[in-house]
Amino acid sequence: MLNTDKGVNKSNFNATGIKCLKYIPGIYSMIVSMDLELKDRPGQLVQALKPLSTFGANIMSVLHHHDQRTPRGAIPVQVVFQLTNGKLNDIIAELEEGGVRIVCVGKKLMYEEVTVILIGHIVHSDMGDTIDQIDSTGFAEVVSLSISMPAINEPSSASLVINAVDMAQLGKALDILRRVALEKDLLVIEPIEKDQLSVKT
């Protein structure tokens, strides 16, 4: 039912209100915490951190546990870094290739999300194109779309969830949406600003 000829992936968007999430690197900033074991030899740490910089990770902290040597004499090190390009597997592969032992990896996705409601002749207005425009920014993505259509020729309503790396990118995505809505005579209902009184976010 949704206009899909502009390349919108049917499996991600449907008119029944079912939400599907896809993962696109770049939309999410990821905080990774890695426990490594380094041999007690000069230059080990530099070598271990090299793949991180190669793949654009932003190192947030490095913790040495000299007092907790393993039975084999290795030193446990915890590194925490931020990654916005999804290259975690490349980093892991390169570390292993260099002989660094990875004990465990923890990750947390960080992103900003907004839900908006649209009202109007959404189906006739080439929603696919609108979503493409947002997705093509590379930093924001429509992760879910639910459309509700009461009857033919009556305005339909939709809820749209947009994710972005940060508030600035989210703002840009909303600007695109507002501009398209104006052109296509759709009403956009945005959330009120978050504040200390928001019980729920």
Place this chain on the structure above:
Amino acid sequence: MKTIRLSIIGFGAVGQGIANALLQKQEYLESAGLNLKVVAISDSHGACIDLDGVDLEAAIERKKESGSIATSGVMSLEVIRDVDHELVVEVTPTNIDNGEPGLTYMLEAFRHGRHVVTSNKGPLALKYSQLCDEAKKNAVHFRYEATVGGAMPILNLAQDALAGNKIIAIEGILNGTCNYILSRMTEEGLSYQHVLGEAQELGYAETDPTYDVEGIDAACKLVILANSIFGMDVTYNNVEVTGITRITPEALTLAGDEGMVIKLIGEVKDGENGEIMVSPKLVPEQHPLAVGGTLNVALLKTDMAGPVCVTGKGAGSMETASAILSDIIAICKNSH
């Protein structure tokens, strides 16, 4: 005992509400050392004048029976100009095209050295600075708490109770009719047209609902807040306004799925490009702005006190009279 002589210009729901309030609160006012004496009441037909104090009970009775308050052919403007008194209560209908007749009434009152208390948004939404300048020039008080949010104290809250704070932004529901319609649509899953009809039957919406449902009323109130609290110089025409006529029950359901409700929110922010806008917004169900029924609500964001929220009845004869009476009392206390 301090005696203040008043005229009530306009004797509809609010005008009569004030007369009733003055009757009910006589004892309280006496104990506060105040004698509020109504020396004239007028409507579109004429006026009744009594320098010893109009019999308010008889006046309400006469208006109910004959539809007119007039016992003389003296018209409102002559009352304002020629009858000796200190304070004009201006409660004629709101007109957002040119502010009349209220605008002329208020300006004339100031020029004759009389304080003005009003619930009439029109003149303030169009000619705020002119009105304030004229009041200042004549060294009289001008108060209008009842123009925004009816019984809900917001101007006096920001200016008196929160004095010293910088108000950063205000957002809220400033129109009870829209809130009623959206709340009912949410609860019952009914269409806009259906609920509008119901609201008209119940007297919550006018026969011509444009002024409320297109967000015009909320925008006028926002203008008053922007000018008086943020010191802006804006008129109704500066507000970006979207009403509620396009809201569908499906949109409300979709919002509900996300734990949100849709409300017509007015918001004004301080600053150079101070935004001023009325539009439907998504509000989390547990948020203090998510009040139902015909209630009004306002959230003030302040620098010292943080967020402060008030909610209350935005309209009604006695509710509006409450805000007007508080303004009258404030003037009595601040004038000599």
